[in-house]
Amino acid sequence: MPLDEEIQKQYSVDLWSHRYPPEKALLTVISEGAKASEKLKQEIPCQLGISYGLNQREKLDIFGADKVPADAPILVIIHGGGWIMGRREDTSFVVPPFIDAGMLCIVPGYSLAPKATLDDIVADVCRAIAHVIDMAKSRGSRGIYVAGHSAGAHLAAMAASSPLMTNPDLAKWIKGFVLVSGVFDMHPIMKTTWAELGNFTEDAVQRNSPMFLVEEVSRHLQHCRFLVAVSQYDSPEFHRQSKEYHEQLLSVNLSSKYVEIPDSDHLTICLDLCIPEFTMTKEIINFVNES
Numbered sequence: 001m002p003l004d005e006e007i008q009k010q011y012s013v014d015l016w017s018h019r020y021p022p023e024k025a026l027l028t029v030i031s032e033g034a035k036a037s038e039k040l041k042q043e044i045p046c047q048l049g050i051s052y053g054l055n056q057r058e059k060l061d062i063f064g065a066d067k068v069p070a071d072a073p074i075l076v077i078i079h080g081g082g083w084i085m086g087r088r089e090d091t092s093f094v095v096p097p098f099i100d101a102g103m104l105c106i107v108p109g110y111s112l113a114p115k116a117t118l119d120d121i122v123a124d125v126c127r128a129i130a131h132v133i134d135m136a137k138s139r140g141s142r143g144i145y146v147a148g149h150s151a152g153a154h155l156a157a158m159a160a161s162s163p164l165m166t167n168p169d170l171a172k173w174i175k176g177f178v179l180v181s182g183v184f185d186m187h188p189i190m191k192t193t194w195a196e197l198g199n200f201t202e203d204a205v206q207r208n209s210p211m212f213l214v215e216e217v218s219r220h221l222q223h224c225r226f227l228v229a230v231s232q233y234d235s236p237e238f239h240r241q242s243k244e245y246h247e248q249l250l251s252v253n254l255s256s257k258y259v260e261i262p263d264s265d266h267l268t269i270c271l272d273l274c275i276p277e278f279t280m281t282k283e284i285i286n287f288v289n290e291s
Contacts, residue, residue, distance in 0.1 A: 001202075004191035010237035011183075011192050013150070013266040018233040020267075029267040036093035036274065044099075046092070052108065052131035058124055060108040060131065061088055064099035070139045073175070073288050075103045076132055080150030080270070083113045083121060084198050094273035101285045104141070106132055110155070113198035118186075118208045125155045126164045133173045143175035145288050149270045153182025157210035157245070165220040175291050176225040178284055181238050181266050184245040185211040188237065211245055218252035226256040227287045229280060233265035259283055 009015060017025035041048065047062040064072075075098050079091040088109035095105040108128035111120055129146060136144050148156035156177050165171045186205040189195050195205075206212075217224075226249050230242040242258065249256040261269055261280045272278040 001190045007188050007191040010235045016233055016235050016265055017267055018265040025267055029271050033093050033271060034090040037090050040093055053127050055111060057109045057111050060106055060128055061092055063092060063095045063105040065104060067099055068102050068104050071142050072102055072104045073142050074106060074132060074136055074144045076106050076144060076146045078125060078148035078152035078155050080152040082194050083151045096274060097276040097281050103288060118200060118204040122155060122158045122208060126159050126162045129159055130164055133170050136173045144173050145176045145178060147178035149180040153179040157184055158208055160221060161210060161213035161216040171220050174224060178227045178287060180229045181231055181234050181269055182242060184241050185209050211248060214248045214252050218254055226254060228256055229259045229261055231264035231266055231269040232260055232262050
């Protein structure tokens with residue numbers, strides 16, 4: 001599909017940065033997250049590189065197991081990166097406020113395109129969640145909340161509509177989803193360089209667009225709650241995607257809350273999650289505590 005320059009601009013998240021110059025925004029945020037994550041892992045006990053699958057990226061990191069009670073809620077945090085980049089190792093910097101709020105935090109990795117297809121990536125995330133469900137059972141957890149940012153929000157939403165959730169004995173452990181600045185209709189991505197870099201196909205995009213799968217979510221996750229968030233300075237396309245997905249959830253009688261996070265952009269809404277006073281951080285903590 002030919003490149004659409006306006007759509008490309010809408011999904012070029014560095015161009016919408018409010019804090020950093022566009023040419024430095026993405027690399028700055030990646031670097032700051034990586035440094036903060038490495039520092040955190042030197043300061044708090046954690047279990048790193050727990051395998052949930054066969055390939056090298058199918059691993060997850062666990063934080064807070066020594067600080068929270070066995071029945072603590074579990075927050076799964078799925079990183080973004082446009083399906084072609086991002087690492088669990090650079091994402092753990094966000095966990096301290098959530099551990100302090102009484103949550104066990106788990107950060108999974110997953111395969112990346114173009115080596116992996118969209119279907120492969122979604123399958124990885126579902127395997128990670130299945131592994132976390134087993135952990136929740138063994139701990140007697142009060143439930144699991146799946147959070148994701150950007151491409152991670154897309155993958156979390158895909159997990160909500162996956163065959164994994166058709167098993168009521170597994171689905172009952174999932175209590176909610178936190179979807180931050182996500183992509184829920186993948187078709188516009190086919191008009192951007194992300195599609196070429198990821199080697200995405202039209203068929204895969206159709207199968208992996210959560211916007212059109214809410215009926216499946218409704219059949220198996222009526223007990224779940226959704227928090228759909230977007231940053232103030234996200235592009236109009238990201239605002240549209242989040243608002244429409246929220247409305248689709250409501251249309252099938254699912255519980256969904258839509259929030260716009262002030263003074264944040266697509267990159268800093270994730271970077272600032274490590275700040276207890278940040279609006280998005282407080283929204284997530286309140287969302288879990290309300291259950």
